[in-house]
Amino acid sequence: MNRQQLAAVANAIVARQKGVLAADESGPTIRKRFDAVEVEATGENRRRYREILFTTENIEQYIGGVILFDETLRQATGDGLPFAELLQSRGILPGIKVDRGPAALALHPGERVTEGLDGLRDRLLEYRQLGAKFAKWRAVIDIDEAEVPGACGIRANAHALARYAALCQELDVVPIVEPEVLMDGAHTIQRCEQVTSRVLAAVFTELDAHGVFLEGMLLKPNMVIAGLQCERQAPVQEVAEATLRCMRRHVPAAVPGLVFLSGGQSAADATEHLNAMNAMGSQPWQVSFSYGRALQAPVLAAWRGQEDNLAAAQRMLFRRCELNGLAREGKYLRALEEAA
Ligand code: 13P
Numbered sequence: 535m536n537r538q539q540l541a542a543v544a545n546a547i548v549a550r551q552k553g554v555l556a557a558d559e560s561g562p563t564i565r566k567r568f569d570a571v572e573v574e575a576t577g578e579n580r581r582r583y584r585e586i587l588f589t590t591e592n593i594e595q596y597i598g599g600v601i602l603f604d605e606t607l608r609q610a611t612g613d614g615l616p617f618a619e620l621l622q623s624r625g626i627l628p629g630i631k632v633d634r635g636p637a638a639l640a641l642h643p644g645e646r647v648t649e650g651l652d653g654l655r656d657r658l659l660e661y662r663q664l665g666a667k668f669a670k671w672r673a674v675i676d677i678d679e680a681e682v683p684g685a686c687g688i689r690a691n692a693h694a695l696a697r698y699a700a701l702c703q704e705l706d707v708v709p710i711v712e713p714e715v716l717m718d719g720a721h722t723i724q725r726c727e728q729v730t731s732r733v734l735a736a737v738f739t740e741l742d743a744h745g746v747f748l749e750g751m752l753l754k755p756n757m758v759i760a761g762l763q764c765e766r767q768a769p770v771q772e773v774a775e776a777t778l779r780c781m782r783r784h785v786p787a788a789v790p791g792l793v794f795l796s797g798g799q800s801a802a803d804a805t806e807h808l809n810a811m812n813a814m815g816s817q818p819w820q821v822s823f824s825y826g827r828a829l830q831a832p833v834l835a836a837w838r839g840q841e842d843n844l845a846a847a848q849r850m851l852f853r854r855c856e857l858n859g860l861a862r863e864g865k866y867l868r869a870l871e872e873a874a
Pocket of ligand 1: 558712798826827
């Protein structure tokens with residue numbers, strides 16, 4: 535394990551104003567996103583869409599890394615330049631989603647555990663050769679108002695995250711550790727905070743047990759937020775305060791950055807929450823983003839599979855990146871965005 539290299543990559547991804555573009559939708563997920571804008575999910579459409587994202591001018595000011603899916607890491611621009619090389623030449627680090635998605639946790643109805651550890655060392659070796667500098671593994675924590683998640687489900691997911699992170703670091707690939715407490719459901723923000731606390735405590739216990747080098751990883755947490763079906767949606771400042779309180783209690787200062795997922799928040803909400811956290815002053819870690827939907831939903835809506843919409847789609851991506859770059863410094867104003 536090359537600690538210096540791991541730390542350098544982790545820090546580069548969350549350099550000033552920067553965050554991550556999560557463009558690692560698996561086959562079924564990108565199909566769902568394309569369906570919503572009536573684009574057929576062919577290999578060529580997926581390639582073209584990612585090419586539009588990765589060739590958007592000037593996003594390197596705000597994007598330190600892009601997470602790719604297996605298929606995309608093997609694809610290239612229309613001119614034949616592999617996407618990983620294109621990104622790297624622009625100063626954007628290419629990363630790869632390596633988990634194989636969640637499966638039902640045996641004997642624990644309503645809970646899931648992420649799979650994909652078998653053969654992971656070999657897959658990582660290949661991904662590294664294809665240019666990946668970092669990886670991502672997403673654990674999914676389902677939440678209800680009482681029983682779920684239980685201690686066993688949390689421990690199983692935390693253990694898998696730690697095994698994945700250790701494998702990455704052994705091969706000098708920076709692990710992004712993503713324990714996502716889902717927004718689905720009617721749970722309150724208090725319940726989300728309680729569950730997120732338990733999950734993060736378990737994750738850092740396992741990372742420690744597995745000898746993971748904290749300075750050479752990034753954490754991709756959910757924000758502390760009420761479930762989408764909860765009657766009371768907390769105001770922005772409450773989300774920011776609860777999230778930072780929870781992070782400060784459980785995330786060691788040695789971790790260089792938190793790159794929050796958007797998890798189903800609107801693009802503007804995700805930016806506003808990030809901004810509110812950064813407006814609260816400096817924290818032990820960089821407080822940044824690794825958004826999928828919150829960066830891409832407006833781009834997909836502008837593109838709709840039409841070449842004529844290319845410029846509008848790229849303008850939309852640059853704009854969202856720029857606004858999140860401002861939010862990295864607590865300088866985003868939603869009212870100005872809405873007036874524009
Ligand atoms: P969202 O920002 O759309 O939640 O996606 C981030 C991600 O990579 C989930 O694994």
